[in-house]
Amino acid sequence: MFARSFIGRSAKTLGACLIGSVAVLLILTVELAAAGSGAWYDGEFAKTRLISSVAAVGDREQLRLGLQFRIQPGWKIYWRTPGDAGFPPQPTWNGGENLAAVSMRWPAPLRFSIFGLQTLGYEDDVVFPLDVRPERPSQPIAVRASIPYLICKEVCVPETAIVALDLPAGPAEPTNQAISIARFDARVPGDGTLAGLSIQRASLESSGDEMTLTVEARALAPFVAPDLYVEGPEQTGFGAPVFQLRDGGRSALIKATASGIDAAALTTTGLVLTLVDGVRAMEQTIPISLIQSFNMNAGDAVLQTAVGATARSFAAILLLALLGGLILNLMPCVLPVLSLKLLGVVQHGGGKRSAVRLSFLASSAGIFTSFMVIAGALIALKAGGAAIGWGIQFQQPVFLVAMAIVVTLFACNLFGLFQINLPQSITRIALSGDSHSIGGNFLTGAFATLLATPCSAPFLGTAVGFALSRGTTEILAVFAALAIGLAAPFLLVAAFPGLATSLPRPGRWMVWLRYVLGVALSATTVWLLFVLKQQIGFDAAAAIAAMMMLIAAVFLTRRLELSRLGRHAGKVVAALAIVALVLPVVRDTTSGNASDQYAAAVTQGQWRPFDRNEIDRLVASGKLVFVDVTASWCITCQVNKMAVIEKGDVARWLSQDNVVAMRGDWSRPDPVISQYLASYGRYGIPFNAIYGAQAPSGVVLPELLTRSAVLNAARLAGADTRLVTN
Numbered sequence: 002m003f004a005r006s007f008i009g010r011s012a013k014t015l016g017a018c019l020i021g022s023v024a025v026l027l028i029l030t031v032e033l034a035a036a037g038s039g040a041w042y043d044g045e046f047a048k049t050r051l052i053s054s055v056a057a058v059g060d061r062e063q064l065r066l067g068l069q070f071r072i073q074p075g076w077k078i079y080w081r082t083p084g085d086a087g088f089p090p091q092p093t094w095n096g097g098e099n100l101a102a103v104s105m106r107w108p109a110p111l112r113f114s115i116f117g118l119q120t121l122g123y124e125d126d127v128v129f130p131l132d133v134r135p136e137r138p139s140q141p142i143a144v145r146a147s148i149p150y151l152i153c154k155e156v157c158v159p160e161t162a163i164v165a166l167d168l169p170a171g172p173a174e175p176t177n178q179a180i181s182i183a184r185f186d187a188r189v190p191g192d193g194t195l196a197g198l199s200i201q202r203a204s205l206e207s208s209g210d211e212m213t214l215t216v217e218a219r220a221l222a223p224f225v226a227p228d229l230y231v232e233g234p235e236q237t238g239f240g241a242p243v244f245q246l247r248d249g250g251r252s253a254l255i256k257a258t259a260s261g262i263d264a265a266a267l268t269t270t271g272l273v274l275t276l277v278d279g280v281r282a283m284e285q286t287i288p289i290s291l292i293q294s295f296n297m298n299a300g301d302a303v304l305q306t307a308v309g310a311t312a313r314s315f316a317a318i319l320l321l322a323l324l325g326g327l328i329l330n331l332m333p334c335v336l337p338v339l340s341l342k343l344l345g346v347v348q349h350g351g352g353k354r355s356a357v358r359l360s361f362l363a364s365s366a367g368i369f370t371s372f373m374v375i376a377g378a379l380i381a382l383k384a385g386g387a388a389i390g391w392g393i394q395f396q397q398p399v400f401l402v403a404m405a406i407v408v409t410l411f412a413c414n415l416f417g418l419f420q421i422n423l424p425q426s427i428t429r430i431a432l433s434g435d436s437h438s439i440g441g442n443f444l445t446g447a448f449a450t451l452l453a454t455p456c457s458a459p460f461l462g463t464a465v466g467f468a469l470s471r472g473t474t475e476i477l478a479v480f481a482a483l484a485i486g487l488a489a490p491f492l493l494v495a496a497f498p499g500l501a502t503s504l505p506r507p508g509r510w511m512v513w514l515r516y517v518l519g520v521a522l523s524a525t526t527v528w529l530l531f532v533l534k535q536q537i538g539f540d541a542a543a544a545i546a547a548m549m550m551l552i553a554a555v556f557l558t559r560r561l562e563l564s565r566l567g568r569h570a571g572k573v574v575a576a577l578a579i580v581a582l583v584l585p586v587v588r589d590t591t592s593g594n595a596s597d598q599y600a601a602a603v604t605q606g607q608w609r610p611f612d613r614n615e616i617d618r619l620v621a622s623g624k625l626v627f628v629d630v631t632a633s634w635c636i637t638c639q640v641n642k643m644a645v646i647e648k649g650d651v652a653r654w655l656s657q658d659n660v661v662a663m664r665g666d667w668s669r670p671d672p673v674i675s676q677y678l679a680s681y682g683r684y685g686i687p688f689n690a691i692y693g694a695q696a697p698s699g700v701v702l703p704e705l706l707t708r709s710a711v712l713n714a715a716r717l718a719g720a721d722t723r724l725v726t727n
Contacts, residue, residue: 037176039166046152047072051144051166052128052178054676059173060139066131066166067182068092068105068148070123071384076154077122080110082232084120088151090129096145103144104132108188109275109282112228112241119241121230125472126384128185143167175672183679190275193283195681195698197221198276203287214239216255216274223250224278225317225467231257232273279318279467315475318467319482325461326486329453357498363439365488365495367446372484375450376476379469391465391685394451395634396670398537398585402545405529406578407448408522409549415519418556446491452525453487461685461704469684535633535668537585548581607656611665613677619661620692625720627655628699630665630674630688637704638687645706654715654722693718 037053047070054065068090070078079087094103106129110121135142148162193199201217214231224246231239242257271288375394394400461483468479485492526549534542552574559567566573608629609615616626629646631638645651655662665674667686678688681701689706690699696718702710712722 037178039164041071042162042164044152044160044162046076046154046158047078047160047162049148049162049164051131051146051164052176052181053166053168054175054179054182055168055173056176057169057171057173058135058139058142059171061173062134062138064133064135064142064168064173065179065182065186066133066144067128067178067185068131068146068164069126069128069181071126072124072152074125076152077113077120077124078127078150078152079120079122080230081107082230083122084113085118085238087120087122087153087157089122090148090150092146092148094144094146098143099135099137099140100142100144101134101136103134103146106130106132106186106189108185109190109277110230112230114241119238128181130182130186130189139170141167141169175676177672179672179676180679183676187680188280188282190277190282190284191698193276193285194696196278196281196283197701198278198281198283200274200276200283200285200287203272203274212259214255214257214259214272216242216253216257216276218253218255218276220251220253220278220281224253225250226315227253227255227276227278229255229257230275230277231259232275233271315478318464319478322461322464322468322479322482323486325464326483327489329461329483329487330490354498358495359439360442361491361495361498363442364446364449365491367443367448368450368488368491369446369481369484370443371447371450372480372487373477376480380473380476383469391461392632392634393670395532395632396536396668398533399582401529401533401536401634402581402585404451405526405533405545405549406552406581408526408529409552412519412522412526413553413556415515415522416553417515418553418559446488450484450487466684532634532668533585535666541584545581545584548577552577608662608664611663611674611677613673616663616692617697620694620697623659623694625660625715625718626663626692627660627715628663628665628688628690628692630667630678630686632666632668632686634668635686641687641689641706645708645711650708650722651711654712654720660720691715691718691720693720695719 037056039051041048041050049071050069052067052069054067055061058064070090072078079089081089083089092103092105094100108123108127108129110123113120113122133142133144144166146164148164150160150162152158152160190196197220199219201219203214203216206213206215216229218227218229224244227244227246229242231242233239237259239257239259242255245254246252247254271286273284273286275282275284464479464483468476530542530546530549533545555566555570555573555577558564559570561567611628611630616628619626629638629642631642646655654660665671665677667674678684678686681688681690681699683701685704687704687706689702689711691702691711691714692699693715700714700717702714715722
């Protein structure tokens with residue numbers, strides 16, 4: 002009766018649904034709007050263009066544009082201070098119309114070391130944010146530029162790009178390019194408040210022809226990939242710094258040496274120090290006194306150079322990704338599908354060890370393959386300038402319907418309503434040793450990955466944020482580590498198959514186990530339909546729910562003798578599935594109404610709809626602002642809401658008159674929220690921040706909230722929380 006796993010019996014149907022679900026992710030690349038971008042200038046080793054965060058000028062006195070370079074693999078361009086060699090892009094703004102001024106901002110660069118030379122620059126893709134001021138607001142603007150720059154690999158080639166962009170008069174609606182600009186604007190060094198970085202002290206000491214710069218820096222969150230770039234008078238250059246990390250990585254003693262420094266010039270101009278740690282960066286001008294002494298006991302410091310720290314820090318990010326993937330196994334999103342694997346485990350009771358090993362290796366391969374497909378889709382979206390993030394496919398109603406169909410089919414199979422017998426040729430390939438399907442186990446792993454994506458586990462946000470802010474190699478490496486973490490339990494059983502074969506042999510008790518797991522999967526379908534209701538409205542979601550019940554009813558007719566409907570159940574179910582997939586496309590116009598209903602519901606309670614511009618006004622008036630960016634599909638968001646935000650001391654603090662609670666809904670794609678998240682270097686939710694007089698740039702909270710984390714952040718922002726904690 003249990004000779005063939007239910008997963009294997011339904012492999013063809015699930016495979017088709019899985020391919021369709023992943024296709025939805027790839028279809029997102031077609032939606033990239035051309036609005037807000039100029040034509041590419043094709044250089045020999047890089048392409049260049051102007052992009053805009055808005056589709057028209059509106060009535061703004063200042064516009065945010067971007068100068069984008071897309072660089073061929075292996076080549077690099079240079080920062081404003083290139084280091085030992087090179088020169089940076091130097092735009093000349095001429096030939097435009099209605100153009101008063103253009104100011105270019107420099108994202109924090111990467112350090113490159115070759116043959117002992119230290120250079121600073123960019124690779125792969127970079128956007129330089131531009132602040133553009135029109136002479137006459139509300140009038141069309143034309144931007145023209147000639148940009149000489151040096152691009153290097155083994156050799157260096159001078160190039161000159163000619164770029165142009167025209168923006169018409171009209172409403173300043175955001176474009177997809179706003180996400181790219183915001184992502185790199187988040188990497189422009191500020192004063193350190195937003196990044197949680199600070200420079201405590203700095204000094205120079207001379208020894209012969211050499212001078213040593215010593216800097217003491219601190220970070221609210223431990224340093225992961227620290228580096229320090231030093232700018233001074235012309236002809237002044239510092240080598241790669243050496244770090245001593247202490248206090249659990251929250252404190253750093255940094256030393257960098259240089260020769261040939263003009264001491265007189267330094268005393269008049271000082272040094273510009275740029276402290277970088279992954280996506281965090283700060284910049285500070287330090288006037289240096291050459292007679293100042295700086296002696297500190299290194300204690301139990303960890304010694305590392307900036308160049309060596311890069312490899313070490315990337316290894317730390319991979320470790321975080323591995324741990325994040327492992328913790329995903331305990332998140333509620335993944336538990337329903339892991340229950341399917343539990344059924345697979347108990348079916349191996351008394352079976353062959355080789356079959357167990359092959360089964361769990363196939364599931365691991367499914368997890369790895371799905372992560373690589375998702376990574377590839379995100380790389381394509383990022384290249385097109387679209388919003389990217391963890392779990393963004395759950396913003397698409399078609400994807401939700403596809404997942405609901407897959408889960409419904411799993412549940413119907415568990416209840417014994419149908420089974421699919423594979424063709425004999427496929428069965429011979431798919432089955433090994435005993436009758437457990439390799440293809441089915443592969444799909445279980447792939448399905449687990451897709452259900453895992455709306456969950457944010459500890460460490461996962463840090464790892465994904467780092468990867469999505471970097472290039473293709475980092476994205477693929479981090480997602481591979483996430484896959485290994487999620488697959489770790491499967492790999493454990495593959496390594497020790499006795500964990501499965503020592504279980505009791507299958508018997509009647511498994512019928513009840515299948516029913517219990519079927520109920521769990523049915524609950525997952527209900528959750529998916531609830532998320533769908535938030536996006537396309539109640540009527541459309543109810544119609545799709547009715548189709549899911551019809552699918553189960555049609556399969557049930559197969560138990561009736563002489564039922565014509567039962568004999569054609571497969572065709573009818575396929576037709577219902579197609580109609581269900583098409584319905585959200587036809588009814589997607591209702592998504593705006595659903596969003597309006599959400600905003601209205603928020604306004605009726607203590608929560609206000611998210612408005613980034615309103616935050617600054619509220620803080621200036623003496624208010625504290627708590628921002629909660631959430632989505633109906635984000636399980637971690639709902640846990641935070643029930644366990645922390647709407648409970649106890651935190652709820653009492655949010656109800657105070659001087660506290661304003663704002664909630665942003667990211668259930669559907671929203672360029673304003675995507676741009677807001679990107680400005681903090683974040684690519685997923687939950688996202689929470691507290692703003693106040695002492696933290697106008699916001700104190701960002703961790704993904705998993707606790708009472709103490711929220712109240713401590715509130716105190717940092719200037720709140721008096723004694724009234725709610727006493």
